[in-house]
Amino acid sequence: MENTLFDFIAKYISLTEEEKKVLLSLDLFRSVKKGTTLLEKGQRSKDSYFVLKGCIRIYYIIDGEEKTTAFYTEMDVLTPHCVIHKAPSEYFISCVEDSILTVSNSDMEAEVNSKFPKFEIMCRMLSEELLAKQQLDFDEFKTSSPEQRYLNLLQKRPDLLHRVPQYQLASFLGIKPQSLSRLRARILEK
Amino acid sequence: MENTLFDFIAKYISLTEEEKKVLLSLDLFRSVKKGTTLLEKGQRSKDSYFVLKGCIRIYYIIDGEEKTTAFYTEMDVLTPHCVIHKAPSEYFISCVEDSILTVSNSDMEAEVNSKFPKFEIMCRMLSEELLAKQQLDFDEFKTSSPEQRYLNLLQKRPDLLHRVPQYQLASFLGIKPQSLSRLRARILEK
């Protein structure tokens, strides 16, 4: 479990044993049950998440309807908008499966970053990388139809289709659950 | 012009006169004519852009059709995906209007960052902020209809509607130019 975290970090910087100890002393690991709400709309949380195992999602409630816009699975990092912009959260975060996460708050991160410039560098690299990747995802979404998006998801994150309820997948693809059902039936006919 | 840049930087860190001189000595400013292509698909560029004046866009060519997915105007920063991932670019970048930009390459940035940790911090803050903001934009796109997206753009970036050709706006909104025309006519009837 610790190793999953250290392997992830190793993609960006190399840590000494000392530094690893410091990290572990922060007591970051959390087990979270399926269905748990990690962040509510309106809250001013400072917590960021790294998924070691399991799956969490971002969702909105718009006109009384749940709209899931993002899923985070193994090795994904999620820093909520409200943490960065110090404003009440526009969305909810909840646990799709029983999960193991690291939870770190921004004050703590600021302290670690100032003590170990390495971490600052890692954070910069990571967020630059995520920004560029998300840009591509957004572009792909804009330039394709719901059916193409579904087929694309089938290629890129096939696990999601089984791990996650259809109605959450539907809004993730920007459509209604009924449309997703129909779309899948249409594809099978071919 | 230099002041626009320094004002932007001042939102994140404070610079000494010395540091400002170093920045200016890098000769970052460029004037670019409307229609100029800054980045071509397939290129392995290392250049990032900051828009002081004017407008640039990202576009793809898919099945022979131009698909514009993003516009960058005054005070916007653009680091192309290929710079971060060191891979050939998937998209083009071109100048929508005569523009004034700063152009900086990633080697230079790495050097500045290592000499002035302040810059490293600024880059981290900036990309975290952009990532969180883009996440919200993406969410809003997913959860709304083309018409809602258009009305939303009318609120948030009304200037774009006049600065940019309709067919580019259409793909930016995820639809065809004909649909945008129709949609606007529909709104006017109300």
Next chain:
DNA sequence: CTTATTTCTTAACTTAAGTGAACGAGTTGT
């Protein structure tokens, strides 16, 4: 095990976006 609740699918109908084509306005180039 049975009941209740949630989730998924199907269907009929409505609405809006995609498609192909035509036309006029504006621009560019010769």
Next chain:
DNA sequence: ACAACTCGTTCACTTAAGTTAAGAAATAAG
């Protein structure tokens, strides 16, 4: 000044997503 081209709009038609509703299947609760 004229032809060529680009861009925006409109129209008729096709296709797919939204909506409303009902029923089947799977899950959770008693």
